[in-house]
Amino acid sequence: MLISELSARTGASVPTLKFYLREGLLHPGESLSQTRSAYDETHVRRVGVIRALTETVGLSVQQTRGVLEVVDSPGPDLYTAYGRALGHLPPAVPESDDYPRARAVIERLGWAYEPKHVATRQLEQALAAAEAVGVPLDDERLAVYGPHVHAIAEHDLARVPREPDAAISYAVLGTAAHEPVLAALRRLAHQDIAARTTTG
Amino acid sequence: MLISELSARTGASVPTLKFYLREGLLHPGESLSQTRSAYDETHVRRVGVIRALTETVGLSVQQTRGVLEVVDSPGPDLYTAYGRALGHLPPAVPESDDYPRARAVIERLGWAYEPKHVATRQLEQALAAAEAVGVPLDDERLAVYGPHVHAIAEHDLARVPREPDAAISYAVLGTAAHEPVLAALRRLAHQDIAARTTTG
DNA sequence: TGTGTTGGATAGTGGTGATATCTAATATTG
DNA sequence: CAATATTAGATATCACCACTATCCAACACA
Known part of the structure; x- marks a missing residue:
């Protein structure tokens, strides 16, 4: 055509x-x-x-190009490709050698603290932003979130296709595209509960 | 000063x-x-x-003003204020009279379908975007997500302060500020699992 | 042969988040 | 008290970004 x-x-x-x-x-x-x-x-x-990536996920053209480059030339292994793709997703984080808030949370959850993971930096950034807004996340709350999120993540990974190329494209696009769905579900549950407790 | x-x-x-x-x-x-x-x-x-709202949550100045206006003049009840605030958060959705994808999901989960909720529209939009990207969410997967997300949301609501003003400000800012934390946790779990399965 | 679309290049548009500049008024310092 | 510096407030300007418009020679098709 x-x-x-x-x-x-x-x-x-x-x-x-x-x-x-x-x-x-x-x-x-x-x-x-x-x-x-x-x-x-x-x-x-x-x-x-x-x-979809620009309008709903909210990526800029530059970020979108970055993600699509990973999809097009993913390299040999899923872990590397996933890390590269995450680097193009917001929030953009300056590098550092330690991420204290993230480390505390990760250790509390019993996960492995790995400062090289892009997501570790993004977690640090997100925790700092929540503090700045005045709604910090305490340990108890994170302890509740952790297992639920982990269960979701395990289910995600279990459904990734076997063939490497499909797997990478699925993981990369899925991360970007499914986050808004999860966010919307949570908002919906909030709004629903608020409606029930407010009005009667 | x-x-x-x-x-x-x-x-x-x-x-x-x-x-x-x-x-x-x-x-x-x-x-x-x-x-x-x-x-x-x-x-x-x-x-x-x-x-924090502009840089980490990624809101525009206009959206930020909208959210802050709700915080400053929340009105009498939490449900209304929350809905108003959600309307300022991405994704922006055109109004319609039915949201078929969202309705299917919500009914499948046994929640109440309420097209007036802003979050219902946002869910529809997010589901459509995932389809467009080529990674649609099937029923089985949403059935797994639902209870976990609901558990998180209930825990969120249980921790909202009692006094109306504090409650609204907490709910509004918390929604915006905590979403990136949850997203980062999920990304981290993904990256962690990918690292373990890839390398050895 | 003529009409119209295409690829490719260049330039322009509108919106946005942030800066820069200017002015008169007011503190502060020597 | 004079000189200097800083402020609020208004207006203008900037750089970036995601598009959009215009133009041209080359080509297809009727």
Whole structure:
């Protein structure tokens, strides 16, 4: 299909598609001539991914490109690819050599403190932000969160496909795309409980 | 304290503080004269909240103002205030009269489907985005998530303060500030499990 | 042969978060 | 008391970003 049809199929305007091509978010179509390229179903899907990552997950174009690069060239192992992908997701965190809040929490939960994990840094950042807002998370609360989150994570990992490429793409996109779902579920439960306790 | 000291205390530049004042994120100081105002600890805290909401939670200045307005004038009941605050948090969702994906999930979980809840709309949006990315959430998975998330939410609500004002501010800021913590915990668990299964 | 679309390049748009500059008024210091 | 510095408040400017618009020669198709 030509670019105008890709535009019709995806709802993205032709100039926007050209923009994605320029920015390297969308792989070029197969060149039919100097002035014509053929796009296929992979392009349709890719545009959907781009729009979901930017609009719903809230990534910038740059972050989206970073995530998609990991999906396209994941490297040999899941752990490395996952870490790389997390590095493109917010919050962006400056490197340091110790993350005291995160370490305390992780040790309290009996998990392994590993400062090299990107997620460790992001946890530190998130805990610091909660403190700054005036709603710090105490140990008892984190002790409650921990097992529930771990159970969710184990279930996630159990469902990752076997083949390495599919696994990486699934893990990377799943992390970004499923977080808003979990957040929405929690908000929904809050709102529901609040409605029941408020009104009657 | 004068604005320069507030700047020193918070790390925000004087022009930035003036910007927050102009935009209505920061309440004015007590005017000492035509060219001098006194700021206090409430201003220091408020700047911390603003920076955490914008930098870590990722809200725009406009969204932050919306959330802070709810905190400042919450209205009489928690449910309304919470809904209003959620409306300022991403993802922004166009209104509709039915949210089929969300309804299916909510009914499957045995919760109450209430299309008026902002969180219902946000759930629909998040589920649609996951589909678009190619990693839809099946019923079985949501059935696993549901109880864990609900347990977390109940624990959250149990710890909300009794006094209405404190409760609302806690609920609103807590929702925004604790989501990144939960997300980071889940990412950490993923990365940890991936590290163990990959390397050995 | 003519009409119209394409790829590719370049430039422009609107919004946003933050700075910079300016002025008159007021503290502070020597 | 004079000189210097700092402030509030207003206006203007900046850099960035995600797009969008325009233009052109090359080409397809009727």
